[in-house]
Amino acid sequence: MQDLIILMYDAYSTTDRLAVSDILGNPHRNHVLHVLRCHGTPMTLETLAMHVDRSNATDPFPGSATGVEPVSMVKLHHTHLPKLDDVGVIRYDSYEQTVVSVNDERLDSLVELGQQMLESLRYDRPRTD
Template structure:
């Protein structure tokens, strides 16, 4: 579970869970990720989200396939489309992600 949340882009996909409506194109998913990054920057966030180079490429080749393998989403790489979102998994991971973010913030403030 922590491996899934290790990267800020995967955390942003989870955070964008409510905005992800399957089917959703890769560009639509990237937009939702950018919005999630902009609204919840924190430890490990890549900075100004509109300046993320090749976000769609990174999502397509790395992050969406990892989330697919974990059963969080179903990603059709050939069609470059998120075809399903496991809402229960997103809710579960969102809770873990929020806990981790709070713990990191506490650790950094000490």
């Protein structure tokens, strides 16, 4: 099993591994993807920011007493959405300030890689039997 997981992990590029860490490891980008998947696209920047901030107020992230601090439209527009677009998870039209689509296949692939990365950590530990 360990060899299979390592082979699956090695099949992905370093770029994909970095994308997993940057996107799925960032609570704001992770939450943006959750909102987009729940509410669908196309979605304007203003509507996305409203949904993200509203859900943060009523449904805090696990392990957080207060949830994630509100994400401004400026941060979404200049940081989070371009990063998601760069790795092919969404298509963001910065001129129209609209998330046009979510690439579910690409996102699912990165989620699978993230799971494999975590699983490989389990098998890479030395045994203490």
